[in-house]
Amino acid sequence: MAVYSTRDKGRIAQTMVEKLTDKHRRPPKxxxxxxxxxxxxxxPAYTSLSPNANRAIWRIIGEYLKGGRKDNGRLIVTHPDFIAYGVTGRLIADALDELTxxxxxxxxxxxxxxxxxHPNRYRLTFFGDFEGAAPTNEWKGFGPDDVSRWDKMRSQKAEDRAKKAGRKRKSSLHEGEIPRFTNVKFNPLKGRTA
Structure with a gap:
């Protein structure tokens, strides 16, 4: 019978723990x-994303996974796909502009x-493309000063959009009704008199 010192038991236990944790850290097969x-x-490029842009990029990553990680550069995600994933319908174009x-x-x-x-085709810059080219990692060139520049551009775009739309006049609730006869007098015995 072998005799283990407490030091050896600690090493064996540590090795067993490492094996178990490695087993659960591996990607699913x-x-x-x-x-x-x-x-x-x-x-800064990822942490400064708006909620819609964050949802949009993860929807495109999901499409990348569906294609077996082979179609980057040819990824097609439709407008209804973005909406079903939770991206606000009228803000999809803004989210894609932000990601770009x-x-x-x-x-x-x-x-x-x-x-x-013919739908848009998307390429994630942090993965290689379908032709075997390496990732371009364009997001690495985006710094903290660019975050404030993006915020200014976004607010200017919103102001331009508001000016272009103009303020619409609200319609009255009574606008569709038939107007009353105010200048005609009515006598129930004689009928209408002017």
Missing amino acids: DMPWIWVTEEWIFS FKGLLRVQRGRGAEGTP
């Missing part, structure tokens, strides 16, 4: 997964011709 770096998660400005996404705009729509 039966489903697609991705890795993201700590640098990306704490970058911050270097997290590149968009190849689609066009409709002869009644056939």
Whole structure:
């Protein structure tokens, strides 16, 4: 019978704990997964995202996973897909503009011709593309000073949009009703008199 010192027992126990924790840290074998770096998660480009832009990028990442991580640059996410994922419908274009400005996404705009729509195609800059090119990591060039520049651009865009729309006159609740006869007198015995 072997005799272990308390020091050896500690090493054996530590090795067993490491094996168990490594087992639970591995990516799942039966489903697609991705890795993201700590640098990306704490970058000014990612941490300054609006809630809609954050949802939009994760919806595009979901499409990347569905395609087996092979179609980056040819990713297609439709307007209803974004809405179903929780992106506000009227703010989808703003979210995509924000992601493009911050270097997290590149968009190849689609066009409709002869009644056939051609959707936008997306490329995540922090993953390699479908042709085997390395990630461009354009988000690394986005710094804290660019965050304030983006905020100014966004507020200017909102002001321009408000000026363009103008203030619409609210309609009265009584506008659709038939007007009363104010200048006609009515005598129930004789009928209408002028």
